[in-house]
Amino acid sequence: MSRGAEHCGVSQSAASQHVQEVERRLGVTLLDRTKRPLELTPAGRVYSEFCRDVLRREEEFSLSLEALRGDVQGAVRVVSIYSAGLSEMSLLSARFAAKYPEAQLQVEYMRPDKIYDALREDVADLGLVSYPESSREIAAIPLRDEQMDVALPPNHPLASRGEVFPVDLNGYPFIGFDEDLRIRRELDRFLRAQGVEVTMTMHFDNIQMIKEAVALGQGISILPARTMQMEIEQGRLVAVKLNAPGLVRPVGIVHRKRKKFNRATQALLGMLLASREG
Amino acid sequence: MSRGAEHCGVSQSAASQHVQEVERRLGVTLLDRTKRPLELTPAGRVYSEFCRDVLRREEEFSLSLEALRGDVQGAVRVVSIYSAGLSEMSLLSARFAAKYPEAQLQVEYMRPDKIYDALREDVADLGLVSYPESSREIAAIPLRDEQMDVALPPNHPLASRGEVFPVDLNGYPFIGFDEDLRIRRELDRFLRAQGVEVTMTMHFDNIQMIKEAVALGQGISILPARTMQMEIEQGRLVAVKLNAPGLVRPVGIVHRKRKKFNRATQALLGMLLASREG
DNA sequence: ATGCAAAATTAGAAAATCTTATGATATGCT
């Protein structure tokens, strides 16, 4: 039952209560609870049968609906922020294509607010964003919290340190994010809380540009560790761990609430969620 | 759509909102709203097909479940208050037996609180009560408001009047209901509001006994008109209309909330509701 | 017996659904 609950993305309690409510409505017990692991009663087997039947029929229905709509069979439309998408999707799209050769994966990169718009207007199925936020129309699924490291040019005095404290950053020229981005506000809040005074010399609306500027020695920055891997390998950047709690960039999936996903979307979502456990 | 809403026992608004929510989830329009009466779109037809299919399967399922449970196929267990049940059920049970010869109708009479208990304990399917009340576990369906007349012995001074006013009852010995019955409280409230002062000489827990006592000249009473018909025909009682608004005895059906009814119960409930329109 | 994993229970929060009241729109009649 716990497994089932997780599979449905609800708590163990919800699953237990739901089963009991179904039993009450039908007036029969579906599970033999004197046995562990739980066993289906005869009525439970009949009910299970019925449910599978309905699900099968539902699958048929949504197939014929998609055919009717003239949808591209099994297309997923993903919209993503630049930073999360490039690392995430490049890995995933290959695996996805291998596993579901007939499905079609479209990824498009845009700024966060455009992503939410795209979902609302139903021109995209899934969104990959940082600081995912749910609202009346949008549901959010957290994926992971990305560690934030200090990004330095290789020749920087701090570059040889195993880790740095926030105060060590004091006084260095800093390259940040545009002010209308959520991550900028979060970083500002963090630096202020830690009593760090940096000089914001430039700001950009995406991580690529910041990395570029840091590599060119224009200043230092704080960026999600996994977005810098390539540059570190190439020796263009150095990432140093920041010894301070609570600074992470949450990344998650957003989608239109209670929207029926086609099979391709379900599959991709499944892969994304599976990668979360790792 | 309005018809459908009523059929499901919800408001027109709820139906409209629900259809729109389904449309949103599926991402298609189901109804062509530029036409009156409303027409199904192609997608709507496919969806309707799907729904019928599921309902059909659900019907099959509940059949095999009942078979499994060893239920008496198509038995309805009705529990009723004495007064409503006798007139209601005697009429209905014949019609029911004629229409559904294979079904089995069990009627049992008991006091109101026992009725609610029986439903909660699932030893009865439907309850017929006055002043139906819903609660966490119980749902109530109003059936009708019964007119309340003054019950008099044939030789009573008021018996020849076409109608009486509440104040006319002043001073007469009165035969009422037990104090723990809702109808007693309602009558008390009514008499007090009308400024009537009667002498409660006896009280009983059921209408039969009150009628008996009135017929024997022990006092007058106020009773639902339709429960006195037999005695009036026999000349044992006289009913006189009471000229005062707001005194009715609501009668309704109660049942356990969100409980799956078997076909026999659905059929009987249908007949009861159909009789309501009349 | 005792501990452990998994399910049941409880209370309270969150979300879905419903109702009432009101506004919009197609159709048919004059």
Next chain:
DNA sequence: AGCATATCATAAGATTTTCTAATTTTGCAT
């Protein structure tokens, strides 16, 4: 065409359902 009528849509708020977090209970294995 203009108006009346019936029907559906929308809005705001209340109600009901469903969910989560925390805790307790239960079956099974050691």
